[in-house]
Amino acid sequence: MEVPVAKVDPLPDVALPIQQILSVEKAQRMAEFFGTLGDPNRWRILSALALAEMRVRDLAAAVEMTESAVSHQLRILRTMRLVGYRKQGRNVLYSLKDHHIMNLYRDVSEHLDEPDDGVASP
Amino acid sequence: MEVPVAKVDPLPDVALPIQQILSVEKAQRMAEFFGTLGDPNRWRILSALALAEMRVRDLAAAVEMTESAVSHQLRILRTMRLVGYRKQGRNVLYSLKDHHIMNLYRDVSEHLDEPDDGVASP
DNA sequence: CAAAAGTATGAATACCTGTTCATGTGTTAT
DNA sequence: ATAACACATGAACAGGTATTCATACTTTTG
Numbered sequence: 001m002e003v004p005v006a007k008v009d010p011l012p013d014v015a016l017p018i019q020q021i022l023s024v025e026k027a028q029r030m031a032e033f034f035g036t037l038g039d040p041n042r043w044r045i046l047s048a049l050a051l052a053e054m055r056v057r058d059l060a061a062a063v064e065m066t067e068s069a070v071s072h073q074l075r076i077l078r079t080m081r082l083v084g085y086r087k088q089g090r091n092v093l094y095s096l097k098d099h100h101i102m103n104l105y106r107d108v109s110e111h112l113d114e115p116d117d118g119v120a121s122p
Numbered sequence: 123m124e125v126p127v128a129k130v131d132p133l134p135d136v137a138l139p140i141q142q143i144l145s146v147e148k149a150q151r152m153a154e155f156f157g158t159l160g161d162p163n164r165w166r167i168l169s170a171l172a173l174a175e176m177r178v179r180d181l182a183a184a185v186e187m188t189e190s191a192v193s194h195q196l197r198i199l200r201t202m203r204l205v206g207y208r209k210q211g212r213n214v215l216y217s218l219k220d221h222h223i224m225n226l227y228r229d230v231s232e233h234l235d236e237p238d239d240g241v242a243s244p
Numbered sequence: 245c246a247a248a249a250g251t252a253t254g255a256a257t258a259c260c261t262g263t264t265c266a267t268g269t270g271t272t273a274t
Numbered sequence: 275a276t277a278a279c280a281c282a283t284g285a286a287c288a289g290g291t292a293t294t295c296a297t298a299c300t301t302t303t304g
Contacts, residue, residue, distance in 0.1 A: 030234075035161075038157030043144050051140070051143070068253090091301095161261085189281070191264080194282085248303075250302100251298105253297085256293105271280080271281105
């Protein structure tokens with residue numbers, strides 16, 4: 001029997017889930033993840049993969065990096081489960097595994113585009 | 123006068139705003155920001171400030187860091203406009219400037235809590 | 245089978261980053 | 275005024291990180 005109930009978000013956008021200082025472990029995991037997104041070339045790689053599944057070779061050409069460098073970075077992105085891959089002959093096709101990342105991109109992009117409301121140094 | 127209109131998100135969660143590879147400049151700005159969130163101690167500081175406005179001194183005690191180290195980090199967080207401050211006598215009270223950050227925390231926290239669907243190395 | 249293509253990996257190096265230590269600046273108290 | 279307090283800052287040092295280079299591995303092609 002069909003139940004016509006719309007999915008309800010568990011919490012609205014107002015959510016502020018922090019009730020105490022992050023433990024060192026949790027903070028470390030957070031930092032590790034965000035740190036992964038703390039490199040410009042990795043962002044270029046991710047944005048390229050957001051467009052299409054791609055070979056390492058083409059990726060390297062697209063972002064103007066050495067294939068070796070790209071390969072190294074892909075390993076890191078794999079570790080963070082941000083990209084997936086599938087082998088096809090002697091090629092390896094990489095793709096964005098978690099498109100959720102692009103939401104982070106949007107959110108932060110908005111933050112960065114906010115005007116500088118006069119922030120001086122103390 | 124109070125206007126009882128619920129805020130409406132401009133775009134649903136499906137948004138995927140990337141249509142081309144990020145420019146080096148844009149990627150750099152992204153990386154710079156995410157890199158700021160790529161340090162465990164900064165996360166602990168932010169989470170502490172999410173609880174309450176705090177002096178540097180108390181902050182240092184709360185996250186178990188040197189006041190100097192905290193001060194250094196606060197400067198970085200200030201630069202990224204993540205925290206604000208107000209002077210009060212010889213104290214300086216810091217606070218979370220952009221609570222939006224905590225949404226990032228929630229989102230990524232969910233990502234990290236996803237089970238490992240067997241991701242082997244190629 | 246040998247050569248070539250595509251990718252991965254390890255070591256080395258240059259660069260960046262965060263903490264500590266010492267010191268400086270501004271404010272309150274005696 | 276002088277001492278004490280709160281915070282900021284610069285230099286120095288240690289640890290981490292990303293690229294390059296050389297090489298190895300795997301699959302395809304001749």
